[in-house]
Amino acid sequence: xxxxxxxxxxxxxxxxxxxxxxxxxxxxxxxxxxxxxxxxxxxxxxxxxxxxxxxxxxxxxxxxxxxxxxxxxxxxxxxxxxxxxxxxxxxxxxxxxxxxxxxxxxxxxxxxxxxxxxxxxxxxxxxxxxxxxxxxxxxxxxxxxxxxxxxxxxxxxxxxxxxxxxxxxxxxxxxxxxxxxxxxxxxxxxxxxxxxxxxxxxxxxxxxxxxxxxxxxxxxxxxxxxxxxxxxxxxxxxxxxxxxxxxxxxxxxxxxxxxxxxxxxxxxxxxxxxxxxxxxxxxxxxxxxxxxxxxxxxxxxxxxxxxxxxxxxxxxxxxxxxxxxxxxxxxxxxxxxxxxxxxxxxxxxxxxxxxxxxxxxxxxxxxxxxxxxxxxxxxxxxxxxxxxxxxxxxxxxxxxxxxxxxxxxxxxxxxxxxxxxxxxxxxxxxxxxxxxxxxxxxxxxxxxxxxxxxxxxxxxxxxxxxxxxxxxxxxxxxxxxxxxxxxxxxxxxxxxxxxxxxxxxxxxxxxxxxxxxxxxxxxxxxxxxxxxxxxxxxxxxxxxxxxxx
Amino acid sequence: xxxxxxxxxxxxxxxxxxxxxxxxxxxxxxxxxxxxxxxxxxxxxxxxxxxxxxxxxxxxxxxxxxxxxxxxxxxxxxxxxxxxxxxxxxxxxxxxxxxxxxxxxxxxxxxxxxxxxxxxxxxxxxxxxxxxxxxxxxxxxxxxxxxxxxxxxxxxxxxxxxxxxxxxxxxxxxxxxxxxxxxxxxxxxxxxxxxxxxxxxxxxxxxxxxxxxxxxxxxxxxxxxxxxxxxxxxxxxxxxxxxxxxxxxxxxxxxxxxxxxxxxxxxxxxxxxxxxxxxxxxxxxxxxxxxxxxxxxxxxxxxxxxxxx
Ligand SMILES: Cc1cc2nc3c(=O)[nH]c(=O)nc-3n(C[C@H](O)[C@H](O)[C@H](O)COP(=O)(O)OP(=O)(O)OC[C@H]3O[C@@H](n4cnc5c(N)ncnc54)[C@H](O)[C@@H]3O)c2cc1C
Ligand code: SF4
Numbered sequence: 001x002x003x004x005x006x007x008x009x010x011x012x013x014x015x016x017x018x019x020x021x022x023x024x025x026x027x028x029x030x031x032x033x034x035x036x037x038x039x040x041x042x043x044x045x046x047x048x049x050x051x052x053x054x055x056x057x058x059x060x061x062x063x064x065x066x067x068x069x070x071x072x073x074x075x076x077x078x079x080x081x082x083x084x085x086x087x088x089x090x091x092x093x094x095x096x097x098x099x100x101x102x103x104x105x106x107x108x109x110x111x112x113x114x115x116x117x118x119x120x121x122x123x124x125x126x127x128x129x130x131x132x133x134x135x136x137x138x139x140x141x142x143x144x145x146x147x148x149x150x151x152x153x154x155x156x157x158x159x160x161x162x163x164x165x166x167x168x169x170x171x172x173x174x175x176x177x178x179x180x181x182x183x184x185x186x187x188x189x190x191x192x193x194x195x196x197x198x199x200x201x202x203x204x205x206x207x208x209x210x211x212x213x214x215x216x217x218x219x220x221x222x223x224x225x226x227x228x229x230x231x232x233x234x235x236x237x238x239x240x241x242x243x244x245x246x247x248x249x250x251x252x253x254x255x256x257x258x259x260x261x262x263x264x265x266x267x268x269x270x271x272x273x274x275x276x277x278x279x280x281x282x283x284x285x286x287x288x289x290x291x292x293x294x295x296x297x298x299x300x301x302x303x304x305x306x307x308x309x310x311x312x313x314x315x316x317x318x319x320x321x322x323x324x325x326x327x328x329x330x331x332x333x334x335x336x337x338x339x340x341x342x343x344x345x346x347x348x349x350x351x352x353x354x355x356x357x358x359x360x361x362x363x364x365x366x367x368x369x370x371x372x373x374x375x376x377x378x379x380x381x382x383x384x385x386x387x388x389x390x391x392x393x394x395x396x397x398x399x400x401x402x403x404x405x406x407x408x409x410x411x412x413x414x415x416x417x418x419x420x421x422x423x424x425x426x427x428x429x430x431x432x433x434x435x436x437x438x439x440x441x442x443x444x445x446x447x448x449x450x451x452x453x454x455x456x457x458x459x460x461x462x463x464x465x466x467x468x469x470x471x472x473x474x475x476x477x478x479x480x481x482x483x484x485x486x487x488x489x490x491x492x493x494x495x496x497x498x499x500x501x502x503x504x505x506x507x508x509x510x511x512x513x514x515x516x517x518x519x520x521x522x523x524x525x526x527x528x529x530x531x532x533x534x535x536x537x538x539x540x541x542x543x544x545x546x547x548x549x
Numbered sequence: 550x551x552x553x554x555x556x557x558x559x560x561x562x563x564x565x566x567x568x569x570x571x572x573x574x575x576x577x578x579x580x581x582x583x584x585x586x587x588x589x590x591x592x593x594x595x596x597x598x599x600x601x602x603x604x605x606x607x608x609x610x611x612x613x614x615x616x617x618x619x620x621x622x623x624x625x626x627x628x629x630x631x632x633x634x635x636x637x638x639x640x641x642x643x644x645x646x647x648x649x650x651x652x653x654x655x656x657x658x659x660x661x662x663x664x665x666x667x668x669x670x671x672x673x674x675x676x677x678x679x680x681x682x683x684x685x686x687x688x689x690x691x692x693x694x695x696x697x698x699x700x701x702x703x704x705x706x707x708x709x710x711x712x713x714x715x716x717x718x719x720x721x722x723x724x725x726x727x728x729x730x731x732x733x734x735x736x737x738x739x740x741x742x743x744x745x746x747x748x749x750x751x752x753x754x755x756x757x758x759x760x761x762x763x764x765x766x767x768x769x770x771x772x773x774x775x776x777x778x779x780x781x782x783x784x785x786x787x788x789x790x791x792x793x794x795x796x797x798x799x800x801x802x803x804x805x806x807x808x809x810x811x812x813x814x815x816x817x818x819x820x821x822x823x824x825x826x827x828x829x830x831x832x833x834x835x836x837x838x839x840x841x842x843x844x845x846x847x848x849x850x851x852x853x854x855x856x857x858x
Contacts, residue, residue: 061566180755182688182752182754183688185689186679194679198680206685213755214753216757220814220816221814221815223814223815223816234816236816
């Protein structure tokens with residue numbers, strides 16, 4: 001092992017952290033001692049934790065953010081090789097069960113400084129306003145304890161931070177300001193979606209996406225090579241690792257890579273004292289006035305459950321019994337077809353066009369909720385996985401169909417998943433490499449999910465046909481983004497955290513990630529996670545001003 | 550002394566001119582007379598401007614159409630025609646004679662016609678894409694404003710030949726209008742059209758660098774100054790307009806520098822030149838302003854009269 005192996009030796013220490021925008025560069029980093037009581041320890045540096053680290057440190061709080069993942073240098077560490085890039089995923093042992101057991105890792109969880117955003121597909125969509133009150137306005141799910149107008153402002157803040165490239169005018173929902181950068185040129189795969197929509201008479205648009213269509217500082221514009229979900233080696237992708245975290249470092253936050261938090265410790269008064277974390281071969285304890293857990297929908301409840309102690313025998317913040325419950329996973333079925341023209345769908349970011357028609361249209365549905373669908377561009381290894389798994393091809397037939405790779409195009413949904421109490425994250429008896437009980441995940445689709453999937457597959461099949469596709473087939477099982485497990489609400493009996501992201505049970509314990517979602521909406525979640533983090537930061541600032549933090 | 554009626558007169562003159570009134574009012578026909586040497590010099594300056602416009606088109610269209618794999622045979626036309634226009638312009642710029650040259654004339658007319666056809670092609674290319682005439686297609690389909698520079702090179706070239714043809718001591722006229730005024734008007738319109746194209750492309754680039762505002766703010770001022778010179782009643786020195794045309798001339802060259810810098814901001818920088826030259830901001834495009842700046846200076850020479858130099 002070389003000394004600069006970021007998976008073995010931490011990079012962010014001794015007063016400096018990697019400068020992800022310069023080859024071999026460093027930026028200065030303020031460092032805190034373990035026994036120094038910092039204002040905030042944040043567990044996880046992804047969409048939720050990364051954003052919050054930035055905002056809180058810019059507001060003048062002392063922040064230590066811990067992540068078990070390595071601190072990558074995208075310009076140097078990312079290879080154009082799908083297998084090599086598996087290193088970005090959370091592939092530590094987990095147990096997955098239930099009727100529709102989730103395939104964990106590649107498509108739903110990351111383990112890096114910067115979180116799952118390091119390999120996210122960059123699609124950055126706002127919730128439909130009504131979804132924040134889906135129970136009151138649309139008659140399903142539960143209401144969020146926040147107002148969409150407030151979120152609208154925070155969405156804007158995130159869109160600016162990520163310098164989103166998006167259409168001049170977004171065709172759905174209330175007006176929004178222009179996206180900071182202009183839309184990208186559509187690739188052939190995106191044009192297939194456009195053609196299908198035009199033929200069926202529904203609206204489509206170029207996707208608001210977090211990759212640069214023009215230079216931004218030291219970050220290069222997108223080169224359209226399509227390696228996005230294997231990690232972007234040009235920094236065109238705008239995510240936590242190259243936007244929020246550099247800002248956080250500049251504002252005085254400390255980021256500790258390869259630091260696994262195993263337990264949040266509660267004192268005799270029912271307040272957290274700090275976190276036990278493992279780094280460089282030993283367990284340490286970081287003192288903190290507040291702890292924020294932002295490990296995403298599996299690791300956040302796992303950490304709370306693993307932190308059970310005599311004062312909280314069922315796990316921290318779990319008086320409602322809801323920690324780890326109501327796990328959601330977006331429906332993510334694709335429909336694929338062959339085209340006479342060469343498509344070369346791997347070129348450019350995978351989802352350059354989309355339609356939210358079925359998110360904003362309530363008529364003509366036999367299910368609750370909605371879905372968006374997007375153009376697709378799987379890389380060859382991923383595609384062969386889909387072919388062997390969902391398409392059930394093998395041997396000669398697989399080989400022959402793989403030869404049509406460049407003529408394939410596809411459409412894929414992000415479909416709203418109904419929250420069910422029976423979809424859970426619990427602790428298993430097995431232990432991980434740190435000796436911590438691993439997560440046991442149970443998942444099954446609701447009947448409503450199944451109806452939504454059937455509707456979407458039907459519709460997308462028609463759209464592909466209309467666009468000139470043939471030999472069309474649809475995926476059976478596929479899920480994407482995880483959400484839920486520590487839902488936010490107005491009532492301590494039916495939620496884990498209050499509208500400020502503060503746990504009902506422990507006043508100085510907060511949650512700030514995708515696990516807060518009470519409902520999933522029919523769009524990719526990261527923009528909402530980041531917007532919520534900005535909102536929580538503002539709430540914390542306001543509360544601190546009144547000495548309530 | 551100025552009289553109050555003048556602005557209205559000017560306006561009327563302009564309206565008449567725009568309406569194609571055959572007997573343009575005296576104002577638009579009047580201009581200081583020029584000597585044989587002077588008319589040849591002005592024509593040569595114009596030819597120099599045309600040469601720069603033509604070389605900008607030659608480099609830009611070759612690169613962009615190469616990028617488009619010369620998918621359609623017609624895509625060879627602009628590089629070929631602009632090469633001819635470049636040769637004609639260089640020939641003109643070194644030709645001291647005071648007589649028009651037929652072959653140059655023909656080439657310029659040809660390039661103007663080819664540019665007009667180019668507009669048609671590019672417009673068709675935008676419209677036929679999924680989504681039709683939408684922003685995305687204006688950004689990424691065939692650039693609608695690109696043939697503009699070739700059109701300008703052609704028309705300014707034709708004008709140069711007319712100026713050269715002026716009999717010694719006469720007033721240079723083009724299609725019944727005083728050449729200086731017509732050229733000032735044409736250059737002013739040319740600047741505005743070019744600004745339109747630049748605005749579209751810099752808007753596509755989200756004006757990510759504040760310098761990207763320069764070519765959409767400085768040239769319109771120059772266009773305004775030139776237009777007002779075109780419509781003024783009396784030959785006089787115009788130091789501000791002259792300065793502004795020099796500024797525009799320099800801006801075109803500076804723009805090239807900015808674009809060279811812009812190419813380096815793409816992944817791999819200049820080491821990856823073979824991709825980034827095609828991907829990055831078009832290096833040959835900004836000198837269009839230089840060509841127009843020179844044309845503006847030529848127009849001013851006619852408007853100001855030789856003594857006012
Ligand atoms: C392939 C893929 C494509 C995606 N595409 C999109 C998309 O196009 N648009 C979109 O909006 N979303 C997309 N997502 C989803 C998006 O990336 C996630 O929803 C989002 O990043 C979740 O944010 P988070 O802060 O909740 O968690 P994460 O971003 O996953 O961050 C959690 C971090 O916490 C760390 N962590 C966890 N537990 C501990 C612990 N105990 N100690 C220390 N560190 C810990 C992890 O290492 C991780 O880095 C995609 C996800 C994947 C996997
Ligand atoms: S296609 Fe663009 S965003 Fe995706 S990996 Fe390549 S440069 Fe990055």
